[in-house]
Amino acid sequence: MIRSMTGFASSTGTMTPHSWAWELRAVNGKGLDLRLRVPDWIDGLEVALRKQLGQAAARGNVTLSLRLARDEQAGxxxxxxxxxxxxxxxxxxxxxxxxxxxxxxxxxxxxxxxxxxxxxxxxAAEDDIAPLRVALLEEARALIADFNGMREGEGAALQSVLYEQLDEIARLTQEADALGDARSAAMAGTLKRALAKVADAAEGIDPDRIAQELALIAVKSDVTEEIDRLKAHVDAARDLIGQGGAVGRKLDFLMQEFNREANTLCAKAQNSDLTRCGLALKAVIDQMREQVQNVE
Structure with missing residues (x-):
């Protein structure tokens, strides 16, 4: 299961004479950026919390704050x-x-x-810091579990949306494949007629050279490779999402590849129907890329 980079959790606790309130939140980020605001007089607390968070999150800007108060009447x-x-x-x-x-x-x-x-x-009562640190770290584990639970819930919704968008990309790729085949047949007839006109209008032109130029035009307008790559990218994206875990970076890179193939498809189209299909592909790919930005 994939997880969202965004999440939030909070909790409160007490251990006489102390009381505290936790707040843990995360937003999108290219890497893992941990920002902790915790009391520095509790030895080892921040180091231990950083270790817990580092094991729980792989990407995102994560902020953890702990407000600790002491009941002076407990003395x-x-x-x-x-x-x-x-x-x-x-x-x-x-x-x-x-x-x-x-x-x-x-x-x-x-x-x-x-x-x-x-x-x-x-x-003032003499504070024994060790039991307080143990209690805080134990509660931090539960807080992080709630935090990840929220991120997994959002990840499940993200996964559903991404699969729907991949299905649409696959459908449009199949449509582009069919349109490319139909366009090739039409272009072949157009090229033959153009060749006949050139041959009739100009004497002394090497027919083989004309044939080479026409073949080069045909190769440059062929979209078979772009269609094959788009199909391969769809399969790769489905595998990554099914794999789960921290796959956001890989998906983000794959979206760049999707966009590159769609751009090339539009550039080679030379056909209104194929251009329309290519633009529809670009729109869905752009929408999917926005969703991928939220994946851990």
Missing amino acids: TLRVNETHLSGVLEAMAMIEARAMEEGVSLAPSTSSDIVALRGVLEQS
Whole structure:
């Protein structure tokens, strides 16, 4: 089965205290261009993701982004020992001075002290990066599987369209073959009449030379090779599509060959019906080439 180069997938996940959101998308490209936007503080994550994507895609401009957030509320409360010591020393100094001045102070409670700014603070939980990296890479595999599933679905639709276009090219090639045979018979009669007129109008012209020139004209206008090549290209394209996998480059090259033969056919036509058939071939080949641009 062939695959489309375009695709999209997204997912979200959590592992306390982290949460994240993935987004993976791809558009057409001549080769494989991987663009990753992931946190650089997770050692080995980008390298591993590049390896996964390189095994999953052969062509296209692929962009993977990971937005990672951390829940700061997941930390623990702790007493700032340094700040608490300063507060207690200050309180002792104040109480001693108040006693000297004969001022009576209400006793302080622990809740009063804890409520003071800076005494109690929230500490960030220590992150163990290894389990987070494992979880992210595992989810990335599922994300890439969804991504390829979408591309395979589009590839199936592409394959159906390409087969229909190949059938039309084969039909028009067969029609051109029949028109070429009919044209050859008509051209033979026209050439014979032209030869008779030349022979009657001019004396001393070597009949063999005239025959050679007429034979050369006939060879130059013969479209048998173009018809045979078009038929061979149709068979080759069907084999490639049936083979599946990353055959987009080969199909693209084959479309250039299709177009070259159709152009030559039109140039040699010298017949309105054959020219019409050749132009119809060029139109279908151009439509097929546009579809092939989407094949991986």
